[in-house]
Amino acid sequence: MSTDIPTLTPEQLDTFGEEMDAIRRRILDDLGEKDADYIRSVVKAQRGFETVGRALFYLPPAWPLAVASLSVSKILDNMEIGHNVMHGQYDWMGDPGLNSRMYEWDNVCPSEQWKNSHNYIHHTFTNILGKDRDIGYGILRMDEDQPWHPYYLGNPVYALLLMTFFEWGVALHDLEVENIVAGKRKIEENKALHAGIMRKVKRQALKDYVLFPALTGPLFVPTLVGNATANLVRNIWAFNIIFCGHFPTGVATFSQEECEDESRGHWYYRQLLGSANITGGSLFHLLTGNLSHQIEHHLFPDLPARRYPEIAVEVREICERYGLPYNTGPLGKQLFSVASKICRMALPDRKKKDAPEATSTDDAVTTDRETVAA
Amino acid sequence: MSLATTVLRSKTLAALTSPHGVDRYLELVNPMWAAHEVRARIVEKTVEVDVEGHPRVATLTLQPTSTWRGHRAGQHVQVGVDIDGEGGGRRTTRVFTISSLDSRPGDRFTLTMRANPDAPEGRGVSRYLVEEAQPGTVVHLSQAQGDFVLPDSVPEHIVLISGGSGITPVMSMLRSLQNRTHRGRVTFIHYAQSPEHQIYAGELRDVARTGYGVDLHLLHPELGDPNLSPAWLERLVPGYRDVPTWACGPAPLIEGVRDAYGDSENLHVEYFKPPRTTGGDAGGEVTFARSGRTAPNTGASLLEQAEALGLTPEYGCRMGICFSCVSRKTDGVTRDVVSGDTSTLPDEEIRICVNAPEGDCTVDL
Numbered sequence: 001m002s003t004d005i006p007t008l009t010p011e012q013l014d015t016f017g018e019e020m021d022a023i024r025r026r027i028l029d030d031l032g033e034k035d036a037d038y039i040r041s042v043v044k045a046q047r048g049f050e051t052v053g054r055a056l057f058y059l060p061p062a063w064p065l066a067v068a069s070l071s072v073s074k075i076l077d078n079m080e081i082g083h084n085v086m087h088g089q090y091d092w093m094g095d096p097g098l099n100s101r102m103y104e105w106d107n108v109c110p111s112e113q114w115k116n117s118h119n120y121i122h123h124t125f126t127n128i129l130g131k132d133r134d135i136g137y138g139i140l141r142m143d144e145d146q147p148w149h150p151y152y153l154g155n156p157v158y159a160l161l162l163m164t165f166f167e168w169g170v171a172l173h174d175l176e177v178e179n180i181v182a183g184k185r186k187i188e189e190n191k192a193l194h195a196g197i198m199r200k201v202k203r204q205a206l207k208d209y210v211l212f213p214a215l216t217g218p219l220f221v222p223t224l225v226g227n228a229t230a231n232l233v234r235n236i237w238a239f240n241i242i243f244c245g246h247f248p249t250g251v252a253t254f255s256q257e258e259c260e261d262e263s264r265g266h267w268y269y270r271q272l273l274g275s276a277n278i279t280g281g282s283l284f285h286l287l288t289g290n291l292s293h294q295i296e297h298h299l300f301p302d303l304p305a306r307r308y309p310e311i312a313v314e315v316r317e318i319c320e321r322y323g324l325p326y327n328t329g330p331l332g333k334q335l336f337s338v339a340s341k342i343c344r345m346a347l348p349d350r351k352k353k354d355a356p357e358a359t360s361t362d363d364a365v366t367t368d369r370e371t372v373a374a
Numbered sequence: 375m376s377l378a379t380t381v382l383r384s385k386t387l388a389a390l391t392s393p394h395g396v397d398r399y400l401e402l403v404n405p406m407w408a409a410h411e412v413r414a415r416i417v418e419k420t421v422e423v424d425v426e427g428h429p430r431v432a433t434l435t436l437q438p439t440s441t442w443r444g445h446r447a448g449q450h451v452q453v454g455v456d457i458d459g460e461g462g463g464r465r466t467t468r469v470f471t472i473s474s475l476d477s478r479p480g481d482r483f484t485l486t487m488r489a490n491p492d493a494p495e496g497r498g499v500s501r502y503l504v505e506e507a508q509p510g511t512v513v514h515l516s517q518a519q520g521d522f523v524l525p526d527s528v529p530e531h532i533v534l535i536s537g538g539s540g541i542t543p544v545m546s547m548l549r550s551l552q553n554r555t556h557r558g559r560v561t562f563i564h565y566a567q568s569p570e571h572q573i574y575a576g577e578l579r580d581v582a583r584t585g586y587g588v589d590l591h592l593l594h595p596e597l598g599d600p601n602l603s604p605a606w607l608e609r610l611v612p613g614y615r616d617v618p619t620w621a622c623g624p625a626p627l628i629e630g631v632r633d634a635y636g637d638s639e640n641l642h643v644e645y646f647k648p649p650r651t652t653g654g655d656a657g658g659e660v661t662f663a664r665s666g667r668t669a670p671n672t673g674a675s676l677l678e679q680a681e682a683l684g685l686t687p688e689y690g691c692r693m694g695i696c697f698s699c700v701s702r703k704t705d706g707v708t709r710d711v712v713s714g715d716t717s718t719l720p721d722e723e724i725r726i727c728v729n730a731p732e733g734d735c736t737v738d739l
């Protein structure tokens with residue numbers, strides 16, 4: 001882990017953890033109709049955008065509007081609804097349509113696999129090298145501690161490809177192709193997963209690339225292209241938001257040793273330091289599924305995301321008191337930071353490998369962090 | 375099936391609305407439109423019992439969506455309501471018996487319920503439906519379930535025994551029999567606190583006057599009427615153990631009935647609550663691992679023991695029907711208080727509402 005971040009004593013970690021637990025308990029006790037009404041109205045809006053989008057394909061001049069509407073629908077479905085519902089944020093409502101066990105999203109990745117690779121692996125082993133497979137998705141080099149290899153010269157190209165085909169990347173993520181190539185995983189282990197993915201892919205492709213285009217008759221091709229574009233827009237958007245959540249400069253990674261027998265306080269500490277926020281207005285937050293509050297999301301993945309902005313105020317205040325960095329910035333800045341990292345990681349490290357250096361020695365860091373001394 | 379239903383349930387529409395399904399769109403347009411799910415609108419509410427100082431009893435008439443497949447007299451249904459107000463936004467599901475006669479697909483039916491006074495403050499489903507829900511409210515339903523039903527060919531003589539709100543399944547049976555001009559004999563025995571507490575009083579009075587072959591006995595032991603006993607039953611229905619009997623009511627009544635019938639195969643019982651645990655080998659300690667609570671095993675269901683320790687596990691029916699209370703038992707022996715089966719497997723998913731520990735037991739709660 002980078003050395004410039006204040007390390008807390010075990011006692012400090014305990015009180016830090018208790019303060020976080022207190023926030024969580026307070027919000028849990030307060031959950032109710034407001035949260036239920038909110039998510040239902042988002043669902044209603046999403047279904048509205050979807051219906052309008054599908055319908056507008058019948059009007060050729062409205063094609064751009066149709067694509068826009070369908071893109072918004074897919075973004076809302078995947079981010080503010082799907083991602084959050086699958087975290088169990090709304091399980092307390094007892095509504096089967098909003099239950100993490102049952103929800104399926106408008107995305108080729110089957111929800112079952114997402115819940116394993118994202119909810120369990122990524123949210124448990126967040127930013128632990130060698131454990132969190134979301135660090136570079138097994139394709140990219142996103143951290144100095146990942147040994148360089150000439151393969152990584154293609155880092156920026158792989159990133160662009162991953163962005164374009166993000167939903168596919170996410171769907172294939174669980175197959176751990178990189179581990180198969182490395183001989184650490186047998187191809188047979190993928191059989192069941194593979195079948196699940198194929199089932200979902202077929203369903204998604206059937207509606208977006210066969211049925212809805214066919215329903216528009218002579219407009220088959222424009223509709224098909226429109227649906228593909230909406231999927232692409234969603235891919236690009238989701239990729240960028242997600243990469244801004246963990247890879248801007250200044251976000252810490254951890255070694256497996258550091259996290260052995262981890263205390264609850266350290267777990268919160270790691271979630272905080274391993275995530276970054278994006279500033280913006282409330283519409284922006286909605287469209288990111290409140291992943292613009294990645295820090296709060298990682299601290300409290302199962303609290304309704306609409307609560308993150310209110311929680312953020314308290315989290316920042318607590319961070320200030322403990323002298324912990326709270327990584328946030330506007331979209332442009334975070335994106336630039338991620339893009340430079342992707343390019344920088346394509347090349348071998350400039351410094352000697354055996355001198356473990358802090359990311360903080362990079363020029364970008366001091367401006368990226370809003371560290372407030374305790 | 376109507377054309378609309380055929381279209382709504384078609385594979386094509388399912389593919390077009392994948393992954394959410396047709397119902398997730400229909401419900402936003404009109405809650406009474408559904409392709410697969412079942413919902414119902416409350417169309418009428420009548421108060422059956424209203425005695426000062428006692429919980430009210432009301433009958434709700436429900437108009438289900440066309441997806442309702444009908445029911446056989448004696449069956450129950452899971453009812454989910456979104457109770458609004460403070461701490462609202464949660465759907466709570468409870469089980470109630472259908473009190474009207476056999477229904478066909480899409481038919482209206484009724485539920486009769488007592489506003490359960492023991493429900494936690496502000497939460498009870500029965501209290502909400504009896505006291506607050508207005509006609510027009512939409513509730514969520516399961517299909518009808520349960521095997522507490524009459525056989526297709528109804529025996530020449532049957533006995534129906536009930537107490538309090540346990541009258542609902544046997545009333546549904548009685549109404550169904552009358553509707554199909556059953557000409558056999560029905561002995562109908564019902565226990566209530568007092569004549570003012572009598573559910574369906576008017577209708578039962580008519581049955582007594584005109585009902586063909588129905589022996590009606592409305593009893594109020596608190597006012598001096600005889601309690602149920604083998605001797606009393608024998609006088610009323612000689613050789614009653616050989617007469618097919620359906621019984622539903624509070625625990626003491628059902629215990630009395632079971633004792634009276636012994637091991638007779640002719641007795642069918644419906645529970646609204648798990649039978650009180652009697653005998654068995656309690657002892658040992660119960661541990662709720664996640665919350666770190668441990669207490670001596672009282673022999674009650676794990677759900678009740680958890681609640682006694684201040685935990686609030688999820689539950690729905692408290693009768694082993696809905697599976698919402700399923701938790702992992704990591705260690706120990708438990709007995710299903712309804713079926714009597716014991717389980718010794720470690721790491722088993724069990725319904726804590728109907729499982730009581732025998733000796734030491736650890737549950738992941």
Ligand SMILES: Cc1cc2nc3c(=O)[nH]c(=O)nc-3n(C[C@H](O)[C@H](O)[C@H](O)COP(=O)(O)OP(=O)(O)OC[C@H]3O[C@@H](n4cnc5c(N)ncnc54)[C@H](O)[C@@H]3O)c2cc1C
Nearest residue numbers: 469470471487488490492493498499500539542646681693
């Ligand atoms: C098959 C079946 C059919 C039924 N049919 C009918 C019917 O036709 N009519 C009818 O009136 N009833 C019927 N019932 C009974 C009805 O389902 C119950 O009364 C139900 O509990 C009512 O729900 P509620 O939300 O009002 O009460 P609940 O909130 O479910 O309260 C029920 C019980 O749970 C206990 N409890 C809840 N939370 C706690 C806690 N934290 N700590 C300690 N104790 C707690 C209370 O003591 C209370 O007795 C039926 C039940 C079954 C199983």
Ligand code: FES
Nearest residue numbers: 690691692697727
């Ligand atoms: S509460 Fe319904 S099965 Fe236990």
